[in-house]
Amino acid sequence: MRLRFIGPALAGVLGLSAFVWNADSAPENSHAETYQQLDLFAEILARVQTEYVTGVDEAEVMEASIDGMLTSLDPHSSYLNPEEYRSMQVQASGEYGGLGIEITQQDGFILVVSPMDDTPASRAGIQPGDYISAINGEPIVGQPMNDSLKEMRGAPGTDILLTILRENEEPFDVSLTREIIKQNSVSFHTEDTIGYIRISSFNEQTTDGVNDALTALKKELGTKMSGLILDLRNNPGGLLNQAVGVSSAFLDGGEVVSTRGRHPNDVQRYNARQGERVEGLPIIVLINGGSASAAEIVAGALQDHNRATILGEISFGKGSVQSVIPLGPQRGAIRLTTSRYYTPSNASIQGAGIEPDIEVAQTRLSDEEMEHIEKRQKRYSEANLRNALENDQGRERRPPHIPNDQPPVGYSGEDYQLERALTKLRSMDFASDLSQKG
Template sequence: MRLRFIGPALAGVLGLSAFVWNADSAPETNHADTYAQLDLFAEILARVQTEYVEGVDEAEVMEASIDGMLTSLDPHSSYLNPEEYRSMQVQASGEYGGLGIEITQQDGFILVVSPMDDTPASRAGIQPGDYISAINGEPIVGQPMNDSLKEMRGAPGTDISLTILREDKEPFDVTLTREIIKQNSVTYHAEDTIGYIRISSFNERTTDSLNDAITSLKRDLGSKMTGLILDLRNNPGGLLNQAVGVSSAFLDGGEVVSTRGRQANDVQRYNARPGERLPDMPIVILINGGSASAAEIVAGALQDHKRATVMGETSFGKGSVQSVIPLGPQRGAIRLTTSRYYTPSNASIQGAGIDPDIEVAQSRLTDEEMEHIETRQKRYSEANLRNALENDQGRERRPPHIPADQPPADYEGEDYQLERALSYLRSTDFATELAHKG
């Protein structure tokens, strides 16, 4: 069985959907150069075993070699030993022990993609774009990401200290208490006559939870409901089939996303199921630099079908699909990038991200941040990760710039982007935009 997911390489949600892996379909590699390189590897391994200054754990050395080969391909390919593979399967079920933090690796550092809502990471104030440089005082720079993940996991109720590097701040330590992470990925409430639904990740229960939320809002607001805000900010992705299911709630058929692999005929198309839940309801989708993968699929699909207005900041730009390929009993699995995905308008967002229809910043940039805006904004994207795949269509991420709309200097509210979305849905500007789209 080969498993497919579209989230980043994470210590939190790992988006998975299963399909068959046929070992007989693996390509043959009967090349003289390959065998010569294998002979070279065997010779180096033998030298290490006999001449290194200390004894080495042969299994650990081999695992590191395999993982090094895979991580050299792109940021999301890696080796999972049997223990890591079992842990990944537990995470996919939507409940596990840990910190609730979504990470990837960049230039030897652990980069925070997003903290999950109401978890130790979010409550400690960890932010997208933070770097983790040490765990319990021990440096982890250059350490394989899987090793860092092992150190972050542990029994619920135990403490862990992370050293955080944040732009324009001195390094600081944060102590977190591990707990069972229950991924209640959908929350909702009403803002007067406007429904608000937040999806924090895409796990096995997301589509069902979304439909329950829509049912509740329709029951509570009835005919008074005038619009919906779908909040996908800091959503790192997850299950591909759940992205299709969520999109289906707002589309009456049509393509949601397509994936294309190495071969020209390796194309799969995923369509929305008929039966839109809120026909003709005005929708605003909120995204930011922490919106990745499955979140980008939903935003891109509804944007391309002109079903929603996308507001916020350019998304992360992860447009690749990873397959988890089991290697047999007690051998673990490999996570391998096998295809790219494309929005209904045939746009690859790899590295480029989804650009909002209306750009709105969450916080106001200081004068110092404006002076270093290029360095600051480059950190929040897939394109800036080491060995990131190129965009095969040549599309590039929007250059660093000062956002068109940001909070005024005297702003004292809690969520400027949400307030702008509410204001937009209540304004005549939205009716004009909707008529233009139609």
């Protein structure tokens, strides 16, 4: 069984017999070159075993070699040893132990894609775009991401110290206490006659959570419901089938996303089920630089079908699909990028991201931040990750810039983007424009 993931990367001895080669399907020269490289690898391993200054754990060395091969392909491919594979399966179910943080690796540092709602990471104030440079005082720069994930996970109730690097601030330490992460990915409330649904990630519970939220909102507001806000900000993604399921709640059929692999006939199309839950209701989707993958699929589908207006900032731009491929008992699995995904209008957002219809900044940038806007914004982009896949359509991310709509000087509110969305939904002109688009 293969799990299809579209979120950021999560955080055994493989003998030469595991390298299966079909000589009939490969040119002879390529076949010979491959075995020369395998001979080179075996020679280097033998040198390490006999001549390195200290003894080495051969299993760990081999595991690191396998992971290095996979991580050289793109930022999201990796090897999962048996322990990591079991942990990944638990995380996909929506409940696991740790800090509640989605990470990837950039230039040797651990980059925070997004903290999850109501977890130790979010409560400690960790933000998308932060870098983690040390754990419990020990530098982790250049360390494999899976090793950093192991260190961050642990028994509930135990403490951990993270050193954070943040733009325009001195490095600082954050102390967190690990806990069981019960990833309730959906929350909701009402704003007068407007419904609000927040999706923090896409796990196995998300589609049911969204449908339950819609049922509760319709019961509370009834025919008075005048609009809906779907908040996908800082949502790092997750399971592909859940992105399709959530989109089905807001579309009456039609394509949600397609995926295309290495070969021309390796195409899969995923359609929304008929039976939209809020037909004709104006919808605004909130996104930002922490909205990635499955979140981008939902935003892109609703945007392409003219079913919602997208408000906020350009999304992260992760347009690839990872398959988790089990390798057998006690051998773990590989997490391998196997395809790209495309929105219903046939647009690949890999590296480019989803452009909002209405661009609104959440915070007002200082003069110093404005001078370094390019350096600041590259932390929120798939395109800036090492070995990131290129956009096969040649689409490029919009250059760093300052949105025209940002909080006024002295703004003291809590959520400027949400306030702007509410103002738009309460506008009769906005509702009229939506009806014309549909």
